[in-house]
Amino acid sequence: MSVQDKGEWPRTGIYATFTVESVDKTMDWYQRMLGWEVGKDAFDGNGNCTLGSVIYGYHAIKFARGGGNPLYNYRNVVMMIDVLDVDGLYEAIFGKGGRPLDKPKEESWGGRTFATKTLMD
Numbered sequence: 001m002s003v004q005d006k007g008e009w010p011r012t013g014i015y016a017t018f019t020v021e022s023v024d025k026t027m028d029w030y031q032r033m034l035g036w037e038v039g040k041d042a043f044d045g046n047g048n049c050t051l052g053s054v055i056y057g058y059h060a061i062k063f064a065r066g067g068g069n070p071l072y073n074y075r076n077v078v079m080m081i082d083v084l085d086v087d088g089l090y091e092a093i094f095g096k097g098g099r100p101l102d103k104p105k106e107e108s109w110g111g112r113t114f115a116t117k118t119l120m121d
Contacts, residue, residue, distance in 0.1 A: 015053075015080040017062035023049040026063050030054040041109035051109065086112045 020026045027038040027049065039060075042051040053060040062080060083089050090104050093116055101115035 013082045015060055015062045015082070017051075017064050017080050019066035020063050021066065023052050023063045023065050027052050027054055030061075041111075042107065080113075086114065090114050 023040075027040070030036045031038050031054070034054075034056075037055040038052060039055060040049045040052040042049070044050050044065075048065070050065045051062065053062050086104050090100075094100055098116050101117065104112055104114040107113055
């Protein structure tokens with residue numbers, strides 16, 4: 001029996017994260033127009049959502065507000081890949097010459113993340 005059959009969210013996956021001017025307005029559109037669920041994961045000091053997901057079944061599209069964080073500027077699509085051992089993956093990538101944008105850290109929404117460039121320029 002798969003995790004989907006049990007009604008649980010998968011423990012691993014790949015999620016595309018698109019940068020937008022307003023996460024709140026983008027998620028509102030998906031909820032109103034398509035009836036999709038939304039999950040708001042992080043907020044700025046004014047209560048505006050800065051990272052969130054629209055969810056259809058076991059699939060999600062992530063949205064991040066562009067601007068202050070250079071990782072989420074308006075020219076990028078960020079891929080989030082869920083793994084069971086974030087620190088082990090970090091060590092493996094950078095042990096092979098990968099270039100970090102940051103180190104593993106705890107996020108306000110409960111996840112543990114790091115960022116890397118996928119191009120070796």
